[in-house]
Amino acid sequence: MDRxxxxxxxxxxxxxxxxRALSLAGRExxxxxxEGAVGTVTSSRNxxxxxxxxxxxxxxxxxxxxxxxxxxxxxxxxxxxVPHRRLGKLIVAATDEQVPQLKTxxxxxxxxxxxxxxxxxxxxMRALExxxxxxxxxxxxxxxxxDSHAYMLALQGDAESAGAAFAFNTPVxxxxxxxxxxxxxxxxxxxxxxxxxxxxxxxxxxxxxxxGVIDGVPVGAVPEVRYAKGNYFALDGRCPFSxxxxxxxxxxxxxxxxxxxxxxxxxxGPDVEWIDDIDYAVxxxxxxxxxxxxxxxxxxxxxxxxxxxxxxxxxxxDGEASPDxxxxxxxxxRLISLLGIESPGLTASLAIADRVxxxxxxx
Numbered sequence: 001m002d003r004x005x006x007x008x009x010x011x012x013x014x015x016x017x018x019x020r021a022l023s024l025a026g027r028e029x030x031x032x033x034x035e036g037a038v039g040t041v042t043s044s045r046n047x048x049x050x051x052x053x054x055x056x057x058x059x060x061x062x063x064x065x066x067x068x069x070x071x072x073x074x075x076x077x078x079x080x081x082v083p084h085r086r087l088g089k090l091i092v093a094a095t096d097e098q099v100p101q102l103k104t105x106x107x108x109x110x111x112x113x114x115x116x117x118x119x120x121x122x123x124x125m126r127a128l129e130x131x132x133x134x135x136x137x138x139x140x141x142x143x144x145x146x147d148s149h150a151y152m153l154a155l156q157g158d159a160e161s162a163g164a165a166f167a168f169n170t171p172v173x174x175x176x177x178x179x180x181x182x183x184x185x186x187x188x189x190x191x192x193x194x195x196x197x198x199x200x201x202x203x204x205x206x207x208x209x210x211x212g213v214i215d216g217v218p219v220g221a222v223p224e225v226r227y228a229k230g231n232y233f234a235l236d237g238r239c240p241f242s243x244x245x246x247x248x249x250x251x252x253x254x255x256x257x258x259x260x261x262x263x264x265x266x267x268x269g270p271d272v273e274w275i276d277d278i279d280y281a282v283x284x285x286x287x288x289x290x291x292x293x294x295x296x297x298x299x300x301x302x303x304x305x306x307x308x309x310x311x312x313x314x315x316x317x318d319g320e321a322s323p324d325x326x327x328x329x330x331x332x333x334r335l336i337s338l339l340g341i342e343s344p345g346l347t348a349s350l351a352i353a354d355r356v357x358x359x360x361x362x363x
Contacts, residue, residue: 004030006360007184007196009172009210011035012043013148013346014338015202016155017353022200023162025357030194031164032186034171034206039152042204043346045280045312047232047259047270050074050084050144051344054091055249058111061325066344067113069351070142073151076350080154082147083262089143089244090125092134094296099136101248106138116141131240134297143244147262148346155349172203177216181334184214198360201337205278205315211337221328223339226316230270231282233290234309237302239266245297254343256293267309268294275313282308314342327352329359336360 005028008019016038019031035041050073056062077084093099102119109117118139120128125137160166167186174185181197203210211222239260247255256268268290287306294301317326317340325348326339336356345352 002193003181003195003197004028005196006030006198006200007032007182007194008200008202010202010204010207011038011156011166011168012041012202012204013039013152013155013349014043014204014341014352015200016152016159017349018200018202018338018356019164020155020159020162021350021353021357022360023159023164025361027198027360029159029164030167030196031159032167032170032172034169034203036168038156038166039149042312042314042342043148043152045310046148046343046346047257048145048148048261048346049244049259050086050146051347052089052109052116052140052142053112053114053344053347054105054109054117054140055254056112056344057323058108060323061327062344062348063112065325065348065351065355069344069348072350072354073146073347074144076154077146077151080158082150082154084144084146085262086142086144087243087260089140089246090120090129090132091138091140091246091248092125092132092297093136093248094134096135098248102136102138105248109140114140114142129241129243129245131300132245132297133299145244145260145262146346151346172210173213175214177214177331177334182214198333199335200356200360201335202341204341205313207337207339207341208315214335217330217335221330221337223317223326227275227278228314228316229273229275229279229311230314231273231286231311232267232269232309233282233287233306235266235268236305236307239264240298240300241266247293247297256290258294258298268306269309270312278313280311280313282311284308315340316342325352327355327359333359333362
């Protein structure tokens, strides 16, 4: 059986960042991807937002790696010419009763090291966004948007320049822990086996499945998961807002919010739809609650102004709670598994990769 230093499973944004970090550290790296190109699943089905690090429990991996990764990501984009815009975000309390939630969020952000939020009363909020309605808002000036595809291509380019190789249409179908690493079995048109001293499982939606087919992985290391589907609807016509607009958070997500892509196209989402099987179809009938949610902060939204756009799916560990990322090490480590890497995974990707590089060096 052929042997290599490192295998990274998954060529989404996190897998690409990990492959880049390991390659730049002088490791021999092969990236295997079940699909035919980089970033075709979760990494291309999200809001493309650079998050500030406001919402996450203090001390959690989400909070630490988002705040750290945000700075790394802005620097990377500037150095590599990746299109991005630091637009800023307004988190809106639609009613006076929601204002205490803004104060709680600001305290959470301060505890996480996000110290640039500004509390805006109704008049100050309307001065920034005249068509926005609500009792008050938090302004997050460090929130932005990014061209995620350009970012992934830049990560891939750096990794390949440092010697990483990519194998597409190469799903993991089995494996086992061995004394000096992990022996993997790959499917596809030309199945093969490969042994690696280090395997990084960055398979996203399939990370738990990959763990489950590797013999020797403790049963308790394979999490129970639920899929949370988020549907997006695009806005027809001109958008009156120049910043991202978010309601106060809701259970399972951040609420139906307005994002803007690099071309200025406005879309709303995601909602939260719990599903059992992977399905990206957007039901046009789901627009009805979108109108109701959006009109809590933009009452002027016209009937018929929304049309189905796309959807994304997030893995929620331990049912609906999914309180944090998991970076698990198995066997010294022979296997590093990245689990529950959903939002803010794009923002945190470089920081996650740096954490993996350090763990790999310790092994």
